[in-house]
């Protein structure tokens with residue numbers, strides 16, 4: 001276990017784990033340029049809570065569980081790269097601003113949540129084999145977003161905060177949409193029986209510019225709410241390919 005609290009690193013930070021279980025927690029503080037974590041084998045968790053990183057955060061896992069948590073107004077000016085290897089992958093991002101974001105995982109399930117965050121650059125998520133789950137909520141994607149969940153039965157949910165109940169009780173007041181894909185959004189679910197849900201169960205809706213949603217081979221379920229009202233998802237152009 002390595003803990004860093006309110007530490008200011010003027011240039012680069014490199015953390016190397018061993019082959020056991022490694023936990024690295026960074027709370028507050030700053031890194032002037034790049035922060036790099038090589039976690040190696042074993043069950044590893046890297047947490048960044050409220051830290052500002054001037055350029056890039058690069059986390060490389062090994063065999064075993066790889067987990068990355070970013071939270072509490074952490075800010076990465078350049079890019080976040082998470083290269084998980086074999087085994088289970090967990091990634092929780094909440095209240096974070098970053099430029100680009102990339103995540104790659106391989107065999108083993110991945111559980112990813114992107115909540116209340118802003119991605120100012122391009123986002124690329126590839127989760128490969130294994131039953132993967134991706135939940136996006138209340139977040140802004142300013143560049144191009146590419147999501148590929150690979151083989152096996154995967155689930156992708158894209159939501160917004162709930163609408164508020166109206167004074168009449170049963171009706172719901174529309175609220176401004178927070179989950180927006182400003183650049184193109186391409187989602188490929190790959191082989192397997194996959195599910196993609198956009199803005200269900202009282203969600204305020206999700207706004208897309210250009211969306212290309214592909215189920216891939218298998219028995220897939222792609223569901224999205226009605227188009228073109230203030231309280232439902234808005235698509236300028238959507239192309240659903242269920243092949």
Ligand SMILES: [Ca+2]
Pocket residue numbers: 127128129130131132149150151152153154
């Ligand atoms: Ca998969």
Ligand SMILES: [Ca+2]
Pocket residue numbers: 149150151152153154189190191192193194
């Ligand atoms: Ca799949």
Ligand SMILES: [Ca+2]
Pocket residue numbers: 189190191192193194215216217218219220
């Ligand atoms: Ca499929």
